[in-house]
Amino acid sequence: MSAAMSDSGPIYLDYNATAPAKPEVVEAVADALALAGNPSSVHGFGRDVRKRIEDAREEIAALLGCAPPELVFTAGGTEANNTALRGAGRRALIVSAVEHPAVLRTAEACADELVVLPVDGDGLLDMAALDAALAAHGPDALVSVMLANNETGVIQPVAEIAARARAAGALVHCDAVQAPGRIRVSFAGLGIDMMSVAAHKFAGPKGIGALVVRAGLEIAPLVTGGGQERGLRGGTENAAGIVGFGRAAALAHDDLARAGEIAAMRDRLEARLRETEPAVVVFSEGAARLPNTSCVTMPGVQSETQVMGLDLAGVAVSAGSACSSGRVEASHVLRALGASDAVGGCAIRVSTGWATTGDEIERFLGAWRALYAGLTNRWKAGVSAAAG
């Protein structure tokens, strides 16, 4: 028989995919949607919407440690990454092997020369390889390295990377989509030229993000039109999205204050899994990580099977990035860390956030144990796909 459904509805532990919007954000978006004006209009209706957009810009700039005019609103992180990589006009792109596809696929598409830098076993950038790439391409290059990895949560030393890159004459872009609200982010402090963020990763609306462009840096727009966003992003602003983005940014300071609590929950989760099965692997454990992200294996069980099995038990997690071709195969991130398909192909990502409770973690652990026990029992009977 199937396991009984959870006691009080499904559990959401996939915040790195998207974080549920906070009620205050939903309210702010609904209010903004009701406004008639176009922010470019001269009249009072337009001015009202414009004011709310600029208020939001200030809230977001405060969270990200940049000046408000440096923020260019986009339709999300992917568009921000595209604008940075395509708009900077550098012929060589230097990226890490663990970037999100929004950077990797774009770099492949637009670079005259592409250097993909390896990472170490914890997923941290190989600095010697960076230096070599900078020596070869420095003044022609844009370096794009993410702040925190979406699968493992590992945090790259972006300030150090930026210092070396800028000394060599390169521009630096950072995909910081997973960071705001989880760790403190300072665009100015990192010393970089461009930075991508997306509202929905910290409880804002989906479909709105921003590229921070350092004052004085000239880049080409990806979307041309009516001159909005200092000419860097044409099209009538997504006013409701921007207002929700701003509200989420204002509220993200509360999440930062709870980072220690969130990290303790993660550490307890990983410790409990190891008590159940000592062979559990936790990726990037030896490096600084986001407090909310666990990339853990269930030994011998394909990631896809775990994600479906947990979903059937009412627990939402993710198998890292997009699916592979039906084989037991590690994601490109875990392969870059040196994980074999046999180990990396058995990893899932558990990511928590503002609404996660300790009780939900316990229920996740219960579902994980039940799935694992069911499968190991079937292995003993010799009728399972998972062991094959």
Add this chain to the structure above:
Amino acid sequence: MSSASLDLDLGIAGPRRETRVAVAMSGGVDSSVAAALLAEAGYEVFGITLRLYAEDASRTRPGACCAGQDIYDARRVADRLGIRHYVLDYEARFREAVIEDFADSYLRGETPIPCVRCNERVKFRDLLALARDLGADALATGHYARRIAGPAGPELHRAVDRGRDQSYFLFATTPAQLEFLRFPLGALAKERVRAEAARLGLAVAGKPDSQDICFVPAGRYAGVIERLRPGAAEPGAIVDEEGRVLGRHRGIIHFTVGQRRGLGIAGPAPLYVLSVDAARREVVVGPQAALLRDRVFTGPLAWIGGDPPAPGEERAVVARLRSGHPGAPALLRTSADGAAEVALEEPEPATAPGQACVLYDADRMLGGGWITGTGRSATLAAASPDAARLDRVAAA
């Protein structure tokens, strides 16, 4: 047609809402209705759709299963039913387990049935094991076949709708697989299934039936093989039963036993493909009478019909030699290595190697095997002595 509502009982102990049933959903009307009826009957149903090949292969072709549009359709049916639904990327497995074998089989001069391989190696192996791993109590499909509880365990029977029966494609099913499988449509006529789809408000109610082989666009299998095995379609000779060259052909993959069209040879009487000799790249042709066979040889038999026949024992069966073949009375005799010789009471037009010989006791499927060759009894050979060369081919 009855309009009474259906109630499908899967014969599984315990409350239905706690009985988890995985449904293999192709996006077609049959598996959609299977999922819908089980959900309506109160089972905890979830759907699995396999992406078997790249979407561009046959994106817009109606009636193909498992391409992009079909995955979309399956998802929308699951949305409508409010059931969980997962799409799995099986492209690599399907290529390895089914498509490569399909191409190699044609190159050996055979006419393969990839649907059997897909059931055997993909749906009833990997997908079935996955359903078990996910805690399912059964895996249901939209096949037209019946699983009937018998005194010695489940039996596999032909569908009530004989015209739709798909039991032929299920001959390689093992007893352990059948234990876990359910075929909710086996007792229904196709018209009833479409009517149920309409009653349930499924958008796929009017969708065309799947045709031919799902990964072969519009029957053009030769193009698929040429893409997989470039240069494999080498030209050769078309010969008669005595080996006299009558013409040339552009590759044996374009020919199957029994085929009449596409030979490009004018003669006093219509010519048929009698056999395909891959080693010599020869297509052997002759008159229709020379196609007749009353012996069928198979590889090791898959057996699901209770006690398998002992080596040397003769058993009366009904043999189906192609999916569209209604069945013919025959005597089955197996050898010690499990291979079988099926002696037909009346001669039948020859069946191509690579097809299956599937055996029944009335409606109950007993098992079957891949056809390795056909031949003629002494009586038949005496009646048509000029086809002696074919007996050698069959016995080779």
